[in-house]
Amino acid sequence: MLRKHNNNRQVITVQNNILVSMLFVLSAATTLAQAQGPIPALAYAREGRQLQAIPGPEQNLPTITAQQWFKVSDKGLQLEGPSFDRDGNLLFVEVFGGQVLKLDTQKKLSVVVEKNPLGSAGLAIHKDGRLFVAGLGNFKDTGNLTAYNADGSDPQAIIADARNFLVDDLVFDNTGGFYFTDFKGTSTEPTGGVYYVAPGSTAIVPILPKLAIANGIALSPDGKTLWVTEFATGLLHRIELKDAQTIAPFGEAVVYRFNGPSPDSMRVDEDGNLYVAMYSQGRVLVLNPNGQPIGQILIPGRENGHFLRSTSMALKPGTNEVYLVASDGDLGEGSAIFRAQGFTKALKLYSHQ
Numbered sequence: 001m002l003r004k005h006n007n008n009r010q011v012i013t014v015q016n017n018i019l020v021s022m023l024f025v026l027s028a029a030t031t032l033a034q035a036q037g038p039i040p041a042l043a044y045a046r047e048g049r050q051l052q053a054i055p056g057p058e059q060n061l062p063t064i065t066a067q068q069w070f071k072v073s074d075k076g077l078q079l080e081g082p083s084f085d086r087d088g089n090l091l092f093v094e095v096f097g098g099q100v101l102k103l104d105t106q107k108k109l110s111v112v113v114e115k116n117p118l119g120s121a122g123l124a125i126h127k128d129g130r131l132f133v134a135g136l137g138n139f140k141d142t143g144n145l146t147a148y149n150a151d152g153s154d155p156q157a158i159i160a161d162a163r164n165f166l167v168d169d170l171v172f173d174n175t176g177g178f179y180f181t182d183f184k185g186t187s188t189e190p191t192g193g194v195y196y197v198a199p200g201s202t203a204i205v206p207i208l209p210k211l212a213i214a215n216g217i218a219l220s221p222d223g224k225t226l227w228v229t230e231f232a233t234g235l236l237h238r239i240e241l242k243d244a245q246t247i248a249p250f251g252e253a254v255v256y257r258f259n260g261p262s263p264d265s266m267r268v269d270e271d272g273n274l275y276v277a278m279y280s281q282g283r284v285l286v287l288n289p290n291g292q293p294i295g296q297i298l299i300p301g302r303e304n305g306h307f308l309r310s311t312s313m314a315l316k317p318g319t320n321e322v323y324l325v326a327s328d329g330d331l332g333e334g335s336a337i338f339r340a341q342g343f344t345k346a347l348k349l350y351s352h353q
Contacts, residue, residue: 052303054296055259058285062295066324066338070107077335079325080265081123081134081169082314085150090314090337092325093120093133100133100152103337112152118144122169122265124178132158134167136183143167145180158197163204165195169217169265175199177244179207179226181214187232188212194228196245205245208237208252216266216312218274220289221347227274229263236263236276238291255291265312267322271344275313275322282308284324286343297340299326306333315346 072079078095085091090103091112098120100113113120113133122134129150137143143166145159159167159180168183176199185191193209194217208214212232219226226239236258240251261280268274272289275297282302286295299307309327316323322342327335 052282052305052308054281054283057259058293058296061293063298064295064340065298065300066322066340068300068336069323069339070103070109070337072101072109072325072335072337074334076309076327076329076331076333078309078311078327079335079337080121080311082312082323082325082337083123083125084314084316085125086129088316090323091123091125091131092312092314093123095119095121095136098135100131100148113148113155114152118142118146121183122167122180124170124172126172127176132170132178134170134180136166136168137161139166143183145170159204165204166192168215171217171219173219173244174223175244177201179217179219181217181228182211183213183215183231185212185232190230190232192230194226194239198244207245207247208239211237215262216264216276218266218268220268220272221270225272225289227266227268229258229266229276231262231264231279234258234261234263236287236291256287256293258285264310267313267315268347269315269320269342269344270347273343275315275342277310277312277324279311280308282306282310282326284310284313284322295343297322297324297342299324299338301328301333306331307336307338315342317346317348320345 080093080095082092088105093100098116098118102110102112118135119137120133121136124132131148133146135144142161144161145167147156147158166183168181170178170180172178179196182192190210190212192211192214194207196205212230215231216229228237235254236256238255240248242248264277264279266276274287276285282299284297288294301307306328307326313324320342322340324338
């Protein structure tokens with residue numbers, strides 16, 4: 001009886017081993033079949049490759065594409081600082097050559113300030129017609145701010161290189177004083193900032209120091225809110241002013257963090273909307289007075305990787321027309337000005353002076 005019981009146990013054991021072996025074979029076969037099937041693959045989104053892709057949070061904004069309005073050069077000149085003068089001419093600078101260019105109402109291009117070692121990064125036109133040109137010099141220790149007559153003559157140093165500022169951009173207030181950005185630092189060593197110079201003064205007053213490559217700067221229509229971008233960290237600062245030289249209590253905040261590189265120059269329309277050029281993205285992002293995105297303007301060609309170096313724009317007084325400057329770098333399509341319509345009209349000329 002015991003022998004029969006042992007035999008049954010041996011039979012069951014053998015059967016179990018056979019079953020386990022069969023399951024192993026089936027599992028191996030299934031794994032092999034799966035391995036021999038299609039390999040899962042990533043694919044670019046409908047919008048295209050990385051450099052052209054609009055960040056997810058901004059993809060569903062109201063969006064238009066500008067039209068090319070004027071070809072400045074077949075070379076990929078780095079353009080900046082477009083500003084309209086009282087005669088309707090559009091002036092702008094060429095960064096690395098330092099020259100100031102003028103496009104008149106008949107689209108005739110001329111040179112106002114010849115190439116020079118001061119460099120240029122921003123341009124603002126004083127109510128007396130003088131051109132205030134921000135210069136980065138050697139991008140290390142020779143930054144400056146130089147004023148020229150409207151015809152480019154009689155240069156005068158407003159901020160000399162000895163004062164150790166890399167002046168990148170500026171905006172006048174309604175008294176004739178001006179704010180400027182100091183284009184210094186890195187994302188981990190924020191040594192730039194925002195400063196103010198009162199009318200008739202040479203004193204430079206710090207407003208918001210310790211910024212990582214302070215770049216774009218703009219004032220609200222009432223002159224009570226100052227906007228500043230940090231190029232190296234992608235931050236937008238909204239600064240409520242108690243007076244020209246003082247931040248209101250609890251009046252400073254980072255209200256937006258941009259996606260990707262990199263917020264550059266800015267302009268404000270009469271509703272207080274903020275237009276921010278997105279460098280390396282070929283577009284302008286528009287935010288409302290609270291710093292919330294409400295729309296965007298794309299530069300044609302960006303979908304193929306062209307004209308991504310979008311640096312700045314001008315809002316034409318009396319209209320809602322926006323003129324964007326951009327460069328194609330070394331990709332062969334040169335540098336150009338593009339045109340679109342914004343939400344509302346530009347501020348009146350010299351409204352902050």
